[in-house]
Amino acid sequence: MRVIATKGWQASYADPIRLRAGEAPRLSGREDIWDGHRWLWAVAEDGREGWVPDTLVSPEGRAVREYSALELGCAVGEEMEAVTETHGWTLCRNAEGAEGWVPSRHLRAL
Structure with a gap:
């Protein structure tokens, strides 16, 4: 997603x-x-x-x-792929292929 x-x-x-x-x-x-x-x-x-x-x-x-517990820094408006979600955090993959956790409350589905 x-x-x-x-x-x-x-x-x-x-x-x-x-x-x-x-x-x-x-x-x-x-x-x-x-x-x-x-x-x-x-x-x-x-x-x-x-x-x-x-x-x-x-x-x-x-x-x-x-x-x-590796987190992924991101900027407002950055689009990523959501890999999985748990405990209020979403594991995301950015356009460069880096993966890490981002608070789910900082994300919206496209």
Whole structure:
């Protein structure tokens, strides 16, 4: 699905958390609610830290799928391809082929 940015966005983290499926991140107990969705602060095995969707971590404490918190900066009016959406964020691919997360509330379907 094609989307357009209705508000610009700048990436928050230079080296965001990445998890492999089956990896057991350390959860700090810190939580946040973003647009009604629960996020957990996690530390990956490689030491990178960041927010992960609560559904990413199984009850046994393992990542149920691969995940990267890489965000994609964008400008107002920029058109992108929406790849998937979760927890108030949309994974987008821009015209140059770069992928990353953009807040869903900053996007509108074309």
